[in-house]
Amino acid sequence: MLNILVTGANGQLGNEMRLRSATSRHNWLFTDVAELDITDPQAVNRCVAANRIDVIVNCAAYTNVDRAEEDEAAADRINHLAPSHLAAAARTAGATLIHVSTDYVFPGDAHRPYDEQQPTAPLGAYGRTKLAGERAVEQSGCSSLIFRTAWLYSPFGNNFVKTMLRLTAERDTLNVVFDQVGTPTYAGDLAEAICNIVETERYKGREGIYHFSNEGVCSWYDFAVEIARLAGHTGCDIRPCHSSEFPSKTQRPAYSVLDKTKVKEAFGLRIPHWRESLANCIAKLQ
Template sequence: MINVWVTGSKGQLGQEIKNNLKKGNSNFLFTSKKDIDITNKEDVERFIKLNKIKVIINCAAYTNVDDAEKNTELAFRVNSDGVLKLVQCCKKLNSKLIHISTDFIFNSISNKPINENKIPNPICIYAKSKYNGEQHILNSSIDAIIIRSSWIYSEFGKNFLKTIIKISNKKKYISVIDDQIGTPTYADDLAKICIIFVKRYKKIKGQNIFNYSNLGECSWYDFAIEIKKNANLKCFIKPIKTQDFNSLAKRPRYSVLDKRKIEKELGIKIPFWKDSLKNCIKKII
């Protein structure tokens, strides 16, 4: 059994990975930001050495997309420099890296799902910092996988699903954008994918990118309507346009990911977004 290190363990994905492991999976070690800050190279190196880590799943990130516009330095420190530190330690100590990236690095003008070969075009600070993080991996010689995902939600942490449920208790009307199209991803489904990659870690050679989200596509408005239906919310959800919503960061208009590569590689059937959403809501309420 190899030792696996999950960073950012208090986040949505980190907690779902923990939740998915059977009791007794003591070879998985979880650290939160308090335990190990991934931007501290000495701590990262010490942890890998001490625990003989063979695979790192990097769930640590600065994920507040709007705040990143103001906290640019911090977003780059975590999402770019932090990844570089992990890469340097992986290289020195011969560990493999599973890193999570985002659909936000794209800003497609077509309505065709985006495959792994498409050239990114990040349009906000968060996206630029995540793109830089990817580049550190792709320009290295370590064995690594980058999983690009989108619109992640979970019963843990902060996310769109929990925000809609929370606001619906306070407001009669909620305005939600209907002209940004993507795919929600239940972190529980993504966690299972990370665990599958760990089980076949010997096949992680060189650097490889895979897209993973749930199946299908929708707008944030469609997503909210589906939440309302399944969580039995009483509020009225009103569709609005991006230009009418006051957000600091620019977001992609279309960022649906093409998942054929990962389906073929792992031989998996990806759950449809509405089915996964239903499962998550059942756990929340």
């Protein structure tokens, strides 16, 4: 029987992991900052040793992309230093660390999906701190799997889907950018994949970086239109606009579609199309 530590358990992915592990035969320990401060290396070491942890799943992240530009040190503590502490504890305990990263490690100037081998070049503080976290995990010497994902949403917390459900119900017109392209990811699908990999112990001997998002490609505009359609919010006129119409201190990747060939082949996954998973999530929300 495995002892599995989940950090960032109150976030979107952590909450979905909690649901999917409810019937597990293994012991799952769910922590957020109130139970375990992952920026404190001594606290991390004590927790991992005391609970004889076999697998750590790090769902914690500083995800406020705009605020990261103003306070990169705070983002770095959670996105870079905390994973390095978790990796060090995993190495000492002989445990495996499963760490979640982001499409923001890429510059977004590609024209075909990014695979795991393509050069990273983050555009901002969030991407820089997440890439630093990846490198700290890789260089730690612990057994590790890194899952890069993108455009995460769920019934939990704040995300684009819940914002669009509210705005398309309230407004007659809405402008949404059409010049940023990627793939939405239902956090439930990523949680399902990670739980399955952990439960079956297929993480053993398969260390490395993997890409995981739902299948398909869309712009934020396309995503918003589908959200409104599924919710029956037909009274809102959603209009495509350019990113330049929403001035921001953060430069976001224009194209961040992830190639999922490696993860599908390594673990035999069937990943749903983003429209299928969006319908599933909105049904839960309604």
